[in-house]
Amino acid sequence: MSIDINTVRKVAKLARIRTTDADAEVLTGELNNILAMIGQLNEVKTDGIEPMTSVIEMNLPERADEVTDGGIPEKILANAPEKAAGFFVVPKVVE
């Protein structure tokens, strides 16, 4: 299966990566090469095989539902590109 440049643009939009037309063109060729390689998986018979999620045969552990951390707003915000009054600042979302 191969993809065209419009699909590449759409996927880049979904992934929130701005892509110029020139980038999209190069990417279309590269991604098609990768997809051609991946496409070889269709040669494998997998009827009745359960998809594998983890190589570890165990149930995910659960812990008690209680607060174990917190009260460290200054650490949480330490790397924020922009912050104010204990909050992360982002461009206006609601008009």
Add this chain to the structure above:
Amino acid sequence: MTKLTSLTIKEALDGLKKKEFTATELTEAHIKASEAAQHLNCYITETYDHARAQAKESDARYAKGEAKLLDGVPIAMKDLYCTEGIRTTAGSKILENFKPPYESTVSGNMFRDGAIMLGKANLDEFAMGSSNTTSAYGNVINPWQRKGDNKPLVPGGSSGGSAAAVAARIAMGATGTDTGGSIRQPAAFCGITGIKPTYGRCSRFGIIAFASSLDQAGPFARTVEDCALLLQSMAGYDPKDSTSVNRPVPEYFKSVGQSVKGLKVGVPKEYRVDGANPEITALWDKGVEMMKAAGAEIVDVSLPHTKYALQTYYVIAPAECSSNLARYDGVRFGLRVEGGNLNDTYEATRAAGFGKEVKRRILIGTYVLSAGYYDAYYNKARRVRKLIWQDFINAYEKCDVLLTPTAPTPAFAIGENEQDPVTMYLNDIFTVPASMAGMPGISLPVGLSGDGLPLGLQLLGRPFDEETVFKAASALEKAASFTHLPQSLMNKAA
């Protein structure tokens, strides 16, 4: 001073205990060597002052007779491990100024045991690469060169800075991470030893995530025994990582030097690929003979789905990466490039912050997870993954370990294999299958290529049977007695 940097970790620990030298002297020798090897670009961030302070504490513990497992041993830390208050970039521009407010469990374990951090080692961006050429902080140069050719070679990847630092004798050991071969392949390219333990053996907490069902921490060193000592410190259960496995950590160093008499070594026929490099095949045959001579029994085995491992990897790893890297959006940490609105900010930030290979993998991952393709690609790959895993389980009914080449070629020059992403991906054909199955694997240097470059062999073991892997590896290490040095060090000695 040259002498201190050529010691193994085991020899250094013995020397420190006997007070032949101090942790400060050992650390200063490595800082001096690091400064002389700056052109290799092993470190993104040097942490020499931090190392000096740690060495002082270590010397105090030796004075009080309270030395720990790795006390005073200077190491390099892959810059994928979050280190509290110390810049951690993942080799990416998007984390250029990121200072984690917490410590990764594995680095914390090593500091608890007295290890000294010389610097944060260079790597492929977010550990995505096989040559360290995708780092936003420049290429790492392999300390090895081809005979009669001074073209700079890649150290392998993604843990290229870690492997090059250990090979260049500017660190005694190093941490790496292995998602599809990122410890084993650079170990082979740099003529050193590196082990990826079983998935779940080391905590992933605080290691910047690439593909969470595959990522695993492990050490580099110049001997099997040193790797065993480092892994001893790194491994262990951690409630902060839900895939960390709660079982005791054996004393791995006790496996080193044990007899391999009667050990069943499997040789998988599918690793004998068409058009293989004859030097690699010859080395593999030599390795088989060495194990036989050491008393092991050689068994022919089959891993029929080997040829689909790389394809499976390039669905599952990008899928997980596209999800894991969604967090880099310019809001809570990392780079922000302002846009007109929030969506513009996301798109501009990610376009500027990620390099080409990371973008490719995010896009592939987004595509295979998108509506209409999820079953055809992602679920298909997860089904094939199960078959790959089953192949290993079946093989381990007939043998205790598997012996294979680590990489299809020796180290290549910077710029080679860059014409197409798929060409680069082929570097990992021998390492990816064990990653897909979560099995432990070690690479160690066994010989030289015709043009004087180190070649490695890989030993794979059963889940959580690192002890047998270490035992087999130490027998192969003894038989191979690889003592060659990178040209950069020989020139210095001359």
